[in-house]
Amino acid sequence: MPVDFLTTEQELNYGRYVAEPNDVQLARYFHLDERDLAFINQRRGRHNRLGIALQLTTARFLGTFLTDLTRVLPGVQQFVAVQLNIRRPEVLTRYAERVTTLREHTALIKEYYGYHEFGDFPWSFRLKRLLYTRAWLSNERPGLMFDFATAWLLQNKVLLPGATTLVRLVSEIRERANQRLWKKLAALPDSWQTARVTELLDIPEGQRTSPLEQLKKGPVTVSGPAFTEALERYIRLRNLEFSRLNFTGLPAIQLRNLARYAGMASVKYIARMPQQRKLAVLTAFVKAQETAALDEAVDVLDMLILDITRAAKKTGQKKRLRTLKDLDRAALILARACSLLLDEQADDAELRETIFNSIPKSRLAESVSKVNELARPQNNNFHDEMVEQYGRVKRFLPAVLRDLHFQAAPAGEHTLSAIHYLTELNGSKKRILDNAPEHIITGPWKRLVYDAEGRIQRAGYSLCLLERLQDALRRRDIWLENSDRWGNPREKLLQGEEWQAQRVPVCRALGHPTDGHKGVQQLAVQLDETWKTVASRFEGNAEVHICHDGKHPSLTISSLEKLEEPPSLHRLNSRVRLLLPPVDLTELLLEIDARTGFTREFTHVSESGARAQDLHISLCAVLMAEACNIGLEPLIKHNIPALTRHRLSWVKQNYLRAETLVSANARLVDFQSTLELAGRWGGGEVASADGMRFVTPVKTVNSGPNRKYFGSGRGITWYNFVSDQYSGFHGIVVPGTLRDSIFVLEGLLEQQTGLNPVEIMTDTAGTSDIIFGLFWLLGYQFSPRLADAGEAVFWRVDKSANYGALDELARGCADLSKAEDQWDEMMRTAGSLKLGTIHASELIRSLLKSSRPSGLAQAIMEVGRVNKTLYLLNYIDDEDYRRRILTQLNRGKAAMLWRGRSATGSAVRSESAIVKVRKISWGHWAWSLTQWYCGTHFICRKP
Template sequence: MSSIDRTAYPRFKRNFSKNELDKVYTPTLEELKWIRSIARGSSSTLNLMVLLKCFQNLGYFPKWNGIPSTIITHIRNCLHLDDQVKIGYQNNRTLYRHYQFIREYINVRSYGKQAQSVAIHAIQQSAETMDHPADLVSVAVAELVNQSYELPAFSTLDRLARRIRRLINEQYFHNVMEQLPQEERQHINQLLHKDGNHFYSPYNRLKQLPKKPNLSQIKVQIDLYHWLLSFGDANKYLAEIPPVKIKHFAGQAKVLDVQEIKDFSDAKRYTLVLSLINNVQMKTRDNLAMMLMKRMGNLHNAGKKELERIRNQQREKTEHLVSTFTEVLYALEEDSRVEDAGQKIKDVLKARGDVRMLLDDCEAVASYHGNNYLPLILKFFRSYRSTLFRLVETLTLTSTSQDTSVLQALDFIMENHHRKTNWLPDHVDLSFATGQWKRTVRVKQRGEWKIHRRHLEVCVFSYIAQELKTGDICVHGSETYADYRDQLLSWDECQPMLEDYCHEMGFPMDGKGFVNQLKAWMIQKLKEVDYSYPQKENVVTINDDGRPILKKPPRKKPGTSFKRLETSIEKNMPEHHVIDMLGNVDYWVNWSRHFGPLSGSEPKLERPKERYILNTFTHGCNLGPSQAARHMRENITPKTLSFVHQRHVTVQKLDKANQDIINAYATLDLPKRWGTGQTAAADGTQRDTYENNLLAENHIRYGGYGGIAYHHISDNYIALFSHFIPCGVWEAVYIIEGLLKNESDVQPDTLFADTQGQSTPVFALSYLLGIQLMPRIRNIKALKFYRPTKDIAYRHIDALFSDAIDWPLIETHWQDLMRVVLSIQAGKMSSPLLLQKLSNYSRKNRLYQAFRELGRVVRTIFLLFYISDMDVRKQITAETNKVEAFHGFSDWLSFGGQGIIATNDPEQQEKIIKYNELVSNALIFHNVIDLTNVLSSLSKEGYEVYAEDISHLSPYLMSHIKRFGEYTINLELAPHPIDGRLVLD
C-alpha cells in the first residue's frame, strides 16, 4: 500500500495553530443559519457542524475517532455549547441523513460508479507518464475534487492506482519482450551472470562512473561505449514507452543488485535492464563529448603555459638556435662540395640535439615573435592523437546549421590521418578558422600553398570542441549534446499557447509589434534617465571617455538598540542539537513523508521516520554513514543509512521535502518582516570533491578543486532551490532554472545575481519569461551601452553609447524566440541546456545572435538604472549578501568529512547538496520559531522591540546549535505546537 503521507489525499494535520482553526473551522453566519434550520438540539447541532467543517476541509466524512479534539473543542466554543455536549450519533439513519444534507449544501456528489469512472480515466492517462502510485492517487484526488465528487477511502484509490499502473507497466514489459530477439535475451542474461573468475557480474559495469578525462580514461569510456553497442540500439525496443517511464525504470535498475533483478519476471527484467543500458548509452555519449571538450581545453591551456615558459627561456633558446645555425654555416664554408654538405650538416645537428627537438624550438621562437601559442599545442596533442581520432569515429556528429565546413574538415583529416607526410594539398575550406589558425595551418612552399596536416588536426579538434559547446555541432543519441532544436515545440504546437502567454506577459502577438513595443520602452526609459541625470550627479558621473564613475553609497549600520536586542536573543535562545531540530520540524511539517521505496509502497523499515531523519542528518552534514553510525545507537549501522540513502531518497523527493518546509515557513510572521518573497538572489559557492571524476575542476575564482553549490535564496532568507554544477560551467546558465524548478508557494518575479548574470542571453531569456533580472555589476567600464537607433542623441548620457540595436534581427527571429520560451514553459526544454548553447559566441547560430541582441536592449536599460539609482545598487548588494550568509550557514552545517563530498557520482553529489539545503532550511525554520517565541517573551517582559531592529535580524543563528556528541533521536517527545505569530506589546 502507498503511504498516504506522500499523496495529496486530504487528512488532518498533526497540530493546528489558532490562526488555522479560526480560518478553516470557524462557522460562518450562513452556515449557522443553515445548521439551525436542520438540527434539533445541542448534540445534533454540534455533530452536523463538525461533519460540515471536516467535509469542507477534507472532501470526505472522517471517522469520529479520527477527528482531532482541538477541532471539536473549537467548534463547540464557536457554537457556545457546554463541555458536556458530546459528539456522535446513536442512530445511523440520522448520520446518513446528515451526510446527504451536507452533500446537497456543498453541491458535491457521492462517490459511486460514475465517480469511479472519472478516477480510473484520470489514473489511466497519468500512468502513461507517471509511475509512483502516490502520484497517481494525487491525480485522481485532484480530478474528483475538480468534478465535485466526494472522495472515497484512501485504500480504494490506492488499489485503483496500483492495479492500473500494474496493467499499463505489464503491457509495456510485454511489448518489449515481444520485440526482443532470442539472442538479445541471452545477451542480457549473460550480463547478469557472474563468471567464476570475476568478483562482480558484467551488470556492475553499467554502474561504473567516468573518471578524470586523461588518456587512459578516455580509452576506458570508448571501450565501454563499444561494449554497450553490442546490446544494439536499446531505444529501438523502448520506443513505445514514454521517456519519463524509461528514466524511472533505469533508476530502479541502477539501485538494484543482480539478485534482485533476477527475481523479477522475464519481461520486467529485460525492460529494466534495457532502460538502464539505454540511459548509460546516452550518458556515455555525453561523457565522451565532454571529455573531448575538456581535453582540448586542457591542451590549449598547456599551449598557453608553454608560451609563457618560452618567453622566460627565449634568450637561451634563441642563442642555442643561432649557435647551431652558425655551426652549419661554418661547416658549409669549410667544405662547399654539395655531396659532403648533407653529411656535415647532419653531424652538426646530431651534436646539437634531435632534429625534432630543434624544430619544436624553432616553432616556439616563431610563436613567441608572433605571440601565437597555437603551434605549441601540437607537442601535447601527439600523445592523445590516436585516441581522439577513435573518439570522433565513435560518435555520430552532425551540424545544426547549413554551415558544415568543420565537419568537412574533420572528414578530410580522417581520410588522411594514416599518411606519413606532414604536408597536404590546400583543399580544405578553412572559413571556420580564425586568421591566427589559418596562418598556423597554411604555409606557402615554393610558391604553392600547403596544409600542415598535424596543425590542421589540432585546429579541427579545437573547433569540434568549441561547436559542441555552442550547439553548432550535436551528438546523435546524446542527451546534453543532442540537437537542441529537437527539444523545441514546433510552431504548430506553440500557436495554441501563444495568445494566452503573450496576454499574460503583455507581449504583442507578432514580431513587428514586439519590436515596436520593445523599441518604445527603450526610448522612453533612456529619455527618463537622460532627463534626470543632472539631479543624479551625486550618484554617478560620466567622464569624457564615456565611462560612468559610480559613487559609493553611505553605509548604514544598525543602532545600539539592535546590539542590545542581539545580545538578549543570544542569551535567551534555547539550545538544541541538529537532530532534535530536524525531528521537531518534521513533527510540525512532516517533510519526511516524501521519502520511501522507489516502488511508492509503504516502507518496510523499522521506525522509518527515525531512519529518514538520521539519514538526512548524516548526509546533510556530510558525515557519511560510517562516521555517523559510530555515534548512534547500536542498531543503526552504516549499511542501514546507506540503504535508506540509496533506495528511499531521490533528488526529486528531497525537493518535495524542501517545498514543505518553504511553504510552512511562508506562513510565519517573522519572515514577512525580512522580505515579501517576491525577490530572490542566486549565487554559488565552491564545494570540494574527489579529483578523479569527470565534473571536478580546479576553479580559479574559488581556488579549490570540486564543483559549485548554486543556491537561490528568497529575500526572507529561506533557500528555494539548489544545484550542483561543474566549476567550468558559466554559472549564469543556472540563474533562471532555479526559479523555474521552484514549485513552492514562494514564487519570486525579481532575481538578484552575482556578476555572472551580466550575460546578454540571460537578460533576454529572463525578459521573455517575465523575470526581472538584477545582477551585481563588476567592471561596468567594459560593458557596452546600446542606443535605440543611430540617429538618436542624448544631451547628458550620449557619451555612454557605442553602437545601436539591430531591430530587424529581433523581428526576423521573433518566432524562434517565442518557440524557445514556450518550450521552456512547457517543460520540454531546460533553460541551462539552452543557455549553455548560447553562452559562447557563435557566428553560425542565428538564435544566439537574436538572444544576444534582445539581451542588449534589456541590459542597457538595466545598466542605466543601475548607475543612476543608488538604492538599486544597495538593494542588489543587500540581497546578494544574503546568499553569501546562507553559504556560510550551510557550510557550517556541512562539518563532516573535512567538507569534501565523498562520491564521484554526479547524481549522488547533487543529492548531498540537496540534503544540505534540507537541513539548512529545517534549522532556519526552527530558528524562526525560537526567535518568534523569544521576541514575544521579551516584549511581554517590557523589553521594547523596534520593527527596524527586527528587520536587521537573520535566522542564520548558530551559537545555540549543537553539532557534536552522541547522535540520538526521540520522536516520542513531541515539541510544542507552533503558532508562528509574532506578538509584540
C-alpha cells in the same frame, strides 16, 4: 507500494477543521446566498437551520459531512449563525438529539446541491482515469497525487471517502502504471537482444564484476586511453542495437527513473526480479546508458582537446622564457642597425658600409634569422606546440573519426567534409594529403598546414581539424545523433503542430503579445519612458555623477552607507536568543522531522514499499553524517537498532539520493514559507544565487581547474539559490568554475518547491546581453550586482530622442527590428524552456559559444540590451533598489556562512567524487535549512 505515504499534516487536514478559515475562505465557502437561505429556512427550529447550514458549508469547504458538528470551529459557527440571525450558536447542541436528522439533512443537501458519493458512477471511474494518466506520464510523489485527488473531488462535488480508501487507490494506480510500463518495455527487445542484455548480469569466468557493473562506471580521468575506454564502453552499448527500438508512447521521465534505479540497484537484486520486470529495467538502462556513455565520451574528448591546448600553451611559454635572452640580443642588434638607418646625417651611398662596419653582415643576418625563428605573431595560439603533440593525437583521432557519427548544420558543413576526408584515410600512413578540403584552414594555421611547396601536411591538418571540431561541437554546428548534451538543440525546441497548439498559451503565460510588432513597440515605449523619468530626477540624485575622464562618459555611483543598528535591534537580538533553546543537533533534526515529516520523502531505491522501524532516526543520522561531513562512525550505537552500522550503511546506500534529497528539501522549504516570521522577511518572489567551491582530491571528469580557487588541483562549484525567506530552494553542481550565469536561469526553471521567485540577484557572474534577453523572455527580472555598472553601455531605441543630462550616456542603439523578425522564434525558444523540452544551460551554451551569432541569438541580444538598460536605469535611480539587491545577496552569504559553521568535518573527504560532493551539498543544504526552520519556528512560537 507504500500505503503510509501521508504526512502528518495531510492526515490532520483531511476532512477536518484544523485552523480558523481566513476572510477569503469565509467569503468563498461559508457565505449563504438567497438560494441557500431559502433552502435552509425550510427547516424548523434554530438548531436544525444552523445545523444544516453548517453541514452545507462544511461540505463545500472540507468535501465531507461531519457526524459531530461541535467540531466546527467557533469562528465558523458564529459567521454562519449571524447570517441566519441566530444570536447564540450554542443551540447547535440540540442538533444531535434526533439520530435520523443527520441522515435526512445530508440526503437533502446531496439532492438539492448535486453532491455525489465516491462510489457513484462515473465519479470514481473518472478519478481513477485521471490518476492513472498522471501516474503514467509523470513521476509525481504519491502525496501530491493524493492532494490532486482531494482537490478534484471537492471541485466536482464528490464527497470524500475515507483517507485509507484514497491512499489505497493512489497506491494501486501507481502499481498498475508500473506494471504496464514493465510489460511494454519487456516486449521491445527481440530474442537476440534479450539474450545479450540478460548476459550483462552474469560474471564472466576470471572476473570479479558483471558487465552491467562495468557499464555503470564512467570515465574518471582525462587522457587518450581514458577517451578510448569511454568510447569502447559506448560501442558495447551501441552494439546491442537498442537505439533502433521504438520507444514512442513511453513516458520519458519514467524511463529515466527506471534507468536510474537500475544504475543504483545491485546486480543480484535485479537478477532475482521476475523476468518481465528484469527485462524492462535492463532495457531502460541500456537505452539511457547508451546516450550517457556517448555524452561522457565526448565530454572526455572536449576536455582532452582542452588539455592538449593547455599543454601546448605551457610548452610554448616555457620555450618563450628559454629563448627570451636570444631574442633580446638579436632585437638589440637589429635596433642598432635601424638607428643607423634612421640617422639623417648618414650618407645614403655609404649607408650599407656604415652599417656593416658597425655590425658584421654575418651577425646581422644571424640576428634576422633568430628574430624570424623566435618572434611570434600577435594572434599566436601556440599552434606550433600543438602540432608537436600530433604523436599523442594520432593515438585517439582514428577512433574519433571511425566510431563517432557526426551530423552538421549548414555552418558546420566544411568541418564535416574534412572529417569525412580524414575518415577515408584511416589506416593510411600518408603524410602529405591530396585534395583535402581547405575551407577549415584559417590564417594562423596555414604556415603549419602547408609545407614549403604548398602541400598539405597531415599532422598540421589533423590538429587544425581537431580545433575546428571542438569549436563546432560547442556551437552545435556539429552534433551527434544519439547524444543528449552534444545533440542538436534545435530539435529539442517545440516543433510544428505542437508549437502552434502551445503558441497562444505560452505567450499569454509569459506576458508577451503574439504579434511581434506590438511586442517590440511596448518594449521601446517602456525604455523611452524610463529614460525620461530617470533623466528628470537625475539632477536631484546626489549618489550618482557623470564622469568624463575616460574615452566615453561614465557614471560614478557612490557606495551605500552602512545603516546603523538602533538600540532596539540589539534588545530584540537578546530576546530572540532567549527564545532559542540549547539543543543537541541530533535532537533538533528529529524535532524538525516530527513537525515537517521530511524523512517521508526518502524512498528505497528499488523496493518502493520497503520501510523499517524507526527509519526516520536512521535517516536523520545519515543526513547529519553527510551534511556535517563527519562520516557514520560517530553516530553508530550498537545498542540502538536504528543506529547500528549495518542499518546506517543500508539506509545510506538505498535512501540517500539526489531526487530524495530534492523532495525532502522541497518539503522543508514549503514548511518554512508557512511560518509567520518567514512571511515578514519576504513572499518568496525574490531570490539570490551564489556558489561554493569544493576541491575534488580524486580524479573525475566532472571537475575543472581554476588556480584562484583550487590551486594546482581541480574542483567543482555548488551553485545554490536562497529565497528572501532564507530558504534554499535549489542547487546545481557545476564542473570547475564555469560561467555562473549559464546556470542561474536553469535553477529558476527546474526548482521543485512551492516558491515562485520572479527576481534573482547575483554577483556579476559573467552576465551578458543574451542572459538579460532570456530572463526578459521568460518573465523574470535579472538583477546582478555589477562590479562596473557605471562603465556599462547604456542603450536607446530612438536615435533622435533627447534624454537631457543622461543623453550622452545612451551611446548604443538597439535594433529591435531583429527582434520583430525573430519574434515567433524567440517565443518558441522561451516556451520550450518554460515547458522543459530543453535545458537552459544547454541552450545558453550554444548561443554564447558562437562567434557568429545566429539571427535568433542576435534578436535575443537586442532585447537583452534593452532589458539590461532598464535594469541599469532603475539601479542608478533608486538607492533602495541597490540596497535591496545587496540585502538579498547578504542573505545568501549568511546562509553559506551558516552552512560552513555546521560542517564540522573536513572540507571534502578523500573518498569523494562528484556524486559524493553532490550528496554532501544537497544534504548539507537540507540540514542547514532544518536549522533555519528551527530558528524561525522557535522565534515565531508564542511564549
